[in-house]
Amino acid sequence: MSGRRLLLFAPMGLLIAAFTLSVAGLLWSSLSHGGPALYAELLMDAGIQRVLWRTVWIAVVTTAISALLGYPLALFLARSPNRNLWLILVISPWLVSIVVRTFGWMVLLGNRGVINNALRNWGLLDAPIRMLFTPTAVLIGLVHVFLPFMVIAILSSLLMQDRKLEEAGRILGGTRWQTFTRVTLPLSMPGVIGGCSLVLLMATGAIVTPLLLGGLRDRMLGTQIYSEIFQIYNFDRATAMAVLLLVTALVLVAPLRLLEARIRHRLEGV
Amino acid sequence: MPTGFPTRALAILLLILLPAPLVIVVGASFSPRALLEFPPPGFSWRWYLEFLSTPAWLTAFGVSAAIALASAVLTTLAALGAALALQDAPSRLRAAAETAILAPLLFPHAALGIGFLGWLILAEMNGTGWGILIAHLVLCAPFAYRPIAVSLAQIDRSLPEAATILGAGPGQTFWRITLPLLQPGIAASLLFGFIISFDEVTVSMFLVGPEVTTLPVTIYARLNDSADPVVAAISSILILLTAGLVLLMDRLVGLRIFVDVEEEGRRPAA
Numbered sequence: 014m015s016g017r018r019l020l021l022f023a024p025m026g027l028l029i030a031a032f033t034l035s036v037a038g039l040l041w042s043s044l045s046h047g048g049p050a051l052y053a054e055l056l057m058d059a060g061i062q063r064v065l066w067r068t069v070w071i072a073v074v075t076t077a078i079s080a081l082l083g084y085p086l087a088l089f090l091a092r093s094p095n096r097n098l099w100l101i102l103v104i105s106p107w108l109v110s111i112v113v114r115t116f117g118w119m120v121l122l123g124n125r126g127v128i129n130n131a132l133r134n135w136g137l138l139d140a141p142i143r144m145l146f147t148p149t150a151v152l153i154g155l156v157h158v159f160l161p162f163m164v165i166a167i168l169s170s171l172l173m174q175d176r177k178l179e180e181a182g183r184i185l186g187g188t189r190w191q192t193f194t195r196v197t198l199p200l201s202m203p204g205v206i207g208g209c210s211l212v213l214l215m216a217t218g219a220i221v222t223p224l225l226l227g228g229l230r231d232r233m234l235g236t237q238i239y240s241e242i243f244q245i246y247n248f249d250r251a252t253a254m255a256v257l258l259l260v261t262a263l264v265l266v267a268p269l270r271l272l273e274a275r276i277r278h279r280l281e282g283v
Numbered sequence: 284m285p286t287g288f289p290t291r292a293l294a295i296l297l298l299i300l301l302p303a304p305l306v307i308v309v310g311a312s313f314s315p316r317a318l319l320e321f322p323p324p325g326f327s328w329r330w331y332l333e334f335l336s337t338p339a340w341l342t343a344f345g346v347s348a349a350i351a352l353a354s355a356v357l358t359t360l361a362a363l364g365a366a367l368a369l370q371d372a373p374s375r376l377r378a379a380a381e382t383a384i385l386a387p388l389l390f391p392h393a394a395l396g397i398g399f400l401g402w403l404i405l406a407e408m409n410g411t412g413w414g415i416l417i418a419h420l421v422l423c424a425p426f427a428y429r430p431i432a433v434s435l436a437q438i439d440r441s442l443p444e445a446a447t448i449l450g451a452g453p454g455q456t457f458w459r460i461t462l463p464l465l466q467p468g469i470a471a472s473l474l475f476g477f478i479i480s481f482d483e484v485t486v487s488m489f490l491v492g493p494e495v496t497t498l499p500v501t502i503y504a505r506l507n508d509s510a511d512p513v514v515a516a517i518s519s520i521l522i523l524l525t526a527g528l529v530l531l532m533d534r535l536v537g538l539r540i541f542v543d544v545e546e547e548g549r550r551p552a553a
Contacts, residue, residue: 018368022380025365025424028358029383032421035398036390042401082297089294099298100538101529106301109525110482110499112506113518117304119510120311120319127307127321157304160297169542189287211388218391220485225506235393235485242397242489255397262391 039259043252051253061237061254068234068261071148071223072216075155079212080205082156083163087204088197090164091171107161115225118154119145122226146228154222159215163208170204171197203277210269217262234258305522312515319510330516340501340517346412347481347498354419355476361420362427362472363465366435381432385425395422396489403490410492418490419480426479427472429544434468435461467536471544474532478525 043051055061090096090103106114121127122144129141144150178200182192220235227233229240234254241251307321312330314323334340365384369377387395399418400409408414438461446456484499491500498517505514532538 018372021364021368023364024357024361025368025384025428028361028421028424029386031417032387034402035395035421038402039394039398082293085290086294086297089290097533097538100541101533102298102302104538104541105526105529106305108478108482108529109305109522110484110502112484112499112502113308113521114304116502116506116510116514116518117308119506120307120321120515121304123319123510125318130320157301160301165541172542214389214391218393218485220393220488221503225503235391238393238397239488242400251397252401255394258391259394262394266389 043256046249047253064232064237075216076209076213078156079160079163087164087167103161111221115222122150151223151227154226155216159212162211166208167204170201174200206273210266214262214266308515309519312519314512330512333513334516343498343501350416351477351481354423354480355473358423358427358476359472362431366432384428388425392485396486400489412495415490418486423476423479426475430471431468434465438464470535471540
């Protein structure tokens with residue numbers, strides 16, 4: 014790299030350094046303060062095991078629901094002549110702060126919330142149904158928060174497709190369904206898997222939505238870290254758990270990344 | 284799953300559900316009573332006036348706006364430098380640098396929050412605006428780099444060459460040819476940076492202190508105690524601000540950039 018180039022890159026280099034410092038510092042401090050003993054203690058702790066397991070299943074189910082709902086929506090957007098108008102409805106909620114969107118669900122799902130009130134006013138209920146502070150509420154909130162990421166990822170790979178391939182499928186006698194399952198869907202798999210790895214990663218590390226909709230009882234790893242720092246003031250345990258979260262996220266996402274790379278390679282080889 | 288009736292029906296339902304919680308929040312913010320209700324039992328600006336007359340809320344708003352503005356401008360400059368530096372770099376060097384720039388996307392935010400907190404404490408910068416700004420710069424960098432790199436790649440290389448042949452110096456070529464052609468990417472980068480920083484909560488919640496805190500973190504803290512209409516009023520202001528920025532983005536560069544950036548961004552990573 015020439016001197017001029019190095020100078021141009023320097024500010025971004027500083028940001029990369031700040032990021033590296035954070036990750037390296039996290040790993041270093043977890044090894045120097047708690048060390049393997051702390052990790053062993055955490056992993057043997059039945060409470061932490063439950064939190065870990067809950068984190069994994071909530072993240073996986075959130076991802077699966079987002080993909081199942083996101084695909085039809087992305088397909089609709091890709092084919093709609095008014096795409097830009099609909100995109101505003103997807104992108105605006107996407108860019109509103111997670112806290113605000115989660116707050117919307119608190120208003121909807123609370124014991125005296127919009128849904129319970131409506132059901133009671135219509136005479137369908139005597140006592141409110143408990144919806145807030147349940148795993149279902151966390152799932153609803155997380156799917157709502159992350160669905161736009163999935164839609165945008167799938168949409169981008171649908172729009173990249175050459176529509177002629179679909180036409181060819183139809184001309185060669187494929188039904189609409191056959192053309193979809195044998196042409197459109199396989200070609201859009203990089204987007205689906207890319208979206209899945211993104212949502213999986215973010216859902217694994219979520220804090221705000223699980224705290225506000227799930228409460229302190231049904232914790233996820235992110236919320237556990239938060240309460241270790243702000244309620245128990247145990248920085249070492251929080252650090253070790255952050256590393257645990259990092260590893261969990263990588264283990265969950267790595268197979269998807271490999272799969273995506275392989276599918277892309279195969280599609281581009283055609 | 285061709286775009287038959289079931290796909291369309293599901294898509295429309297989702298397009299209603301995605302903004303629904305936000306509509307509820309805006310509606311509830313006009314309630315004259317101290318209870319969150321939708322539809323509101325009347326109409327009043329009471330909670331907006333309370334927001335405007337509470338110094339703590341206004342300060343948090345100001346801090347968030349200042350940090351978001353600084354994040355947007357500084358990451359855009361860093362990304363512009365990096366994109367220009369990498370433009371003609373050998374492909375392996377370029378791929379390595381891009382992986383480093385995009386790396387923060389691959390880490391769960393809860394873990395990054397602890398990572399930043401660790402070294403900011405050592406640097407005595409936790410609980411300061413500077414600490415939050417540094418974290419936001421790192422988080423925004425990938426979102427600033429991608430649109431600018433995409434814009435740069437789309438420039439017809441013969442244009443700057445023509446300028447040079449016609450006798451323009453490198454500075455002139457940059458200011459009069461390259462920079463104007465980069466406008467869509469730069470606009471997208473600025474808007475992305477502002478929105479992401481202004482909304483960020485998961486990392487920021489670890490870095491705020493008694494003296495400096497951001498608006499989303501303040502909202503979160505308030506929601507943890509009690510959800511009241513003043514939070515709905517502030518949330519409504521945030522929703523309006525975001526919707527305004529999305530429409531601005533639509534006017535300036537088109538919403539398609541969100542989709543394009545997604546696809547281009549994943550390519551080198553895959």
